[in-house]
Amino acid sequence: MTTKSPLKIMPISNDPGTETGPSYRIRSFVRRQSRTTRAQRRALAELWARFGVDSIETLNVEVLFGRYAPLVLEIGFGDGESLADMAAANPEVDYLGIEVHHPGIGHLLLRATELGLNNLRIICADAVEILERHLPDECLDRAQIFFPDPWPKTRHHKRRLIQPSFISLLVRKLKPFGQLHVATDCEHYAHSILDILSATPTLKNMSADNGFIPGSSCRPSTKFERRGERLGHKVWDILFARRDNQ
Ligand SMILES: C[S@@+](CC[C@H](N)C(=O)[O-])C[C@H]1O[C@@H](n2cnc3c(N)ncnc32)[C@H](O)[C@@H]1O
Known part of the structure; x- marks a missing residue:
């Protein structure tokens, strides 16, 4: 069965290295060629209309969810299990997820349907472009980015999502x-993120000692995190809040 792609907002190049011209940007992701299962393909075709967001100019959050409620944005939700769990546990909060990985989106569509979620919407696009062009300022109660691609090699650090320019953009979207x-x-990324956020004057570190927070108690674990734990990786959680005045 062939299915229609849910991507309506923007075409994303598979090979950013070949892009040229004024719209060129170094992206924080490379589209993975992982297999989409038959169930995920069906979900993308049949459930996208229920949870997916297409063709927005400026996103009207109240229209999108049909109510006014606290809004949480998750960037790069992967398979979306932890996002679905959070949405199920907090029905009074609305959740907007942005991801580019089609199998992960298909997985979340299935899970969201199983859980009967009404407080979740999904955008399939580069989060940077959504923040730049479509998300209004001061609309988010929380933004969460769990296990952004680490790009561990020094020559790839420029691909990391969390850079000073991205953080100034994201902070504008926070209430x-x-x-x-x-x-x-x-x-290395943990310390780089801590440095970038600590150097942002509009942000305040919420940890008692201006460092990291104990994370496992305040969020569900994610697939990427569990894979790292099996390899013996440690986890660093970082929580900041926007100050009153920008
Ligand atoms: C390392 S995975 C972690 C996934 C998930 N958060 C977890 O912990 O299991 C990072 C995810 O971020 C997504 N991603 C990276 N850059 C992105 C961007 N600019 N916009 C949207 N998604 C992005 C990738 O497609 C990938 O699924």
Whole structure:
């Protein structure tokens, strides 16, 4: 069976290295060629209309969810299990997930349907472009990025999602006192993220000692995290909040 792609917002090149011209940007992801299962393909074709967000200019959050409620954005949710668990556990909160990986989106569509979630919407696109062009300022109560691609080699650090310019963009989307929660199992990235966030004057570290927070108690574990734990990786959680005035 052939299925229609859910991607309506923007075409993403499979090989950013060949891109040229004024719109060129170094992306934080490379589209993986992993297999989409038959169930995921069906989910993308049949369930996208229920949870997916297409063709937005400026996102109207109240129209999108049909109510006014606290809003959490998750960037790069992977297979979406932990996002679905959070949405199921907090029906009074709305969750918006952005991911580029089609099998992961298919997986989340299936899980969201199983759980009967009404408080979840999904965008299939580069989160940077969504923040730049489609998400209004001061709309988020929390942004969460769990295990962003670590790009561990020095020559790939420029691909890391969390850079000072990305953080200034993301902070503009937070409401005053809105929170930013990041977790990673890459020690170098953890310290780099802590440095970038600590150097952002509009953000305040919520940990008692201006360092990391104990993470496992305040969020479900993720697939990437569990894989790292099997390899003996440590995890660093980082929680900041936007100050009152920008
Ligand atoms: C290492 S995986 C972690 C997935 C999940 N958070 C977990 O912990 O299991 C990082 C995910 O971020 C997604 N990603 C990376 N850059 C992105 C971007 N600019 N916009 C949307 N998704 C992105 C990737 O497709 C990938 O699924």
